[in-house]
Amino acid sequence: MTEADKPQFLAADHVSFTVEELEPAIAFYCDVMGASELFRMGPLDAAEMPKDDAGRDWTDTHIGVAGACITLVMLKLTDNLNLQLITYDKPHDKSTVRPRHCDAGGHHLGLKVDDVEKAARYLSAHGCEVQEIIAIDAGPLAGKKNLYIRDPFGNPIEIVD
Structure with missing residues (x-):
């Protein structure tokens, strides 16, 4: 080609x-x-x-x-x-088992927000499974924060600032 x-x-x-x-x-x-x-x-x-x-x-x-x-x-x-x-x-016969992040087919949607802490509180209050906030202190993303959540239906989402 x-x-x-x-x-x-x-x-x-x-x-x-x-x-x-x-x-x-x-x-x-x-x-x-x-x-x-x-x-x-x-x-x-x-x-x-x-x-x-x-x-x-x-x-x-x-x-x-x-x-x-x-x-x-x-x-x-x-x-x-x-x-x-x-x-x-x-x-x-469809499966309801979701892949882990490390499994082939693992995935997530990344969404940018203005305030990761506020997003964590808000999404937790609306039925999301919220993991701990990651504060990045070195490398190309130093000073940034992110966290992983699962929406109420089990879909993985990464929240970033």
């Missing part, structure tokens, strides 16, 4: 969290985190969609989960980042 074949990656559009129930997650992110709802789609059931040329259903072809039924909501979380919340009604 040539340099002309390389696309230009412009910006982050969204991150996605899979949740067991949409409405409580939407309420948390809108009421507590200040997000606003942009749109909803679904339920989108693979059983009701045409198969591809190889006979695979839509969700297997496009997201690698055969036989899925999904509903998603896109939220505007910050001026430059959207948050997609998605729930899977099918398949029924």
Whole structure:
């Protein structure tokens, strides 16, 4: 491939969290985190969609989960980042075990705030599992603070100043 074949990656559009129930997650992110709802789609059931040329259903072809039924909501979380919340009604054998940070597939959303201590108190009061604040005293982030939380649905978030 040539340099002309390389696309230009412009910006982050969204991150996605899979949740067991949409409405409580939407309420948390809108009421507590200040997000606003942009749109909803679904339920989108693979059983009701045409198969591809190889006979695979839509969700297997496009997201690698055969036989899925999904509903998603896109939220505007910050001026430059959207948050997609998605729930899977099918398949029924889906796992509810979340990867640890050290596991392949481990992840977190990083959000910048004006005051890490205030964010810790606020998020704790709104059902988040809040870890201890990390005060960084050396290196390129000296003087900064951050902390890790889990939202009420178990999704990992890093709060930074």
